[in-house]
Amino acid sequence: MSIEDLAKSKRNAKPRESDEASAGGEKLAHVRIRRFDPERDTEPYYQEFDGIPFEARSVLEVLHTVYEEHDSSLAFRRLCTRGFCGSCFVVVNGEPVLSCQFPALPYMTIEPHPKFPVIRDLVVDLEHPIDAESEGAEVSSKAPAPTAGGR
Numbered sequence: 001m002s003i004e005d006l007a008k009s010k011r012n013a014k015p016r017e018s019d020e021a022s023a024g025g026e027k028l029a030h031v032r033i034r035r036f037d038p039e040r041d042t043e044p045y046y047q048e049f050d051g052i053p054f055e056a057r058s059v060l061e062v063l064h065t066v067y068e069e070h071d072s073s074l075a076f077r078r079l080c081t082r083g084f085c086g087s088c089f090v091v092v093n094g095e096p097v098l099s100c101q102f103p104a105l106p107y108m109t110i111e112p113h114p115k116f117p118v119i120r121d122l123v124v125d126l127e128h129p130i131d132a133e134s135e136g137a138e139v140s141s142k143a144p145a146p147t148a149g150g151r
C-alpha cells in the first residue's frame with residue numbers, strides 16, 4: 001500500500017464509538033486532528049484516533065502518543081514544554097491553547113490556529129498572522145468544559 005493509499009484510507013475512516021472507553025482501568029480519549037500536508041493534500045481533512053490515554057496528560061502528551069503509536073507523519077511543534085515559548089499553540093475544541101499546558105479531554109478536536117498560515121498539520125507560521133487582529137491572539141491553559149464528540 002502506497003503512502004497516498006494509506007493517507008486516503010485514513011481520511012475515509014469512519015469514526016468509531018470510543019468515547020471514554022476504558023482499557024485496563026485507563027480512560028481513553030477520542031481525538032480528531034486536522035491534517036494538511038501542502039505537498040500531498042489538496043485540502044485539509046480530519047483524522048480520528050480512538051483509545052488514546054488522556055487522564056492526567058496534556059494535549060501535547062496526547063499528540064506525542066498519536067505520533068509515536070498511531071501516525072508518525074503527524075506534524076506538531078513544541079520546544080520548552082513549560083508554557084514559555086508558545087511554539088505548541090493549537091486550538092482545542094475551538095479554544096486557542098498551549099498544548100503543553102492544557103489538560104487533555106476525553107473528546108478533543110485539535111486544529112491549527114485559523115489566523116495563521118498552516119505549514120503542515122498543526123504547525124503554523126507564527127511569524128505571519130493572516131490579519132492584524134491575530135497579533136495578540138490569546139491562549140489558555142485552563143480546561144474548557146468537555147463536549148461530546150469534540151464539537
Ligand code: FES
Pocket residue numbers: 077078079080081082083084085086087088089098099100101
Ligand atoms: S512547548 Fe513551549 S509553550 Fe508549550
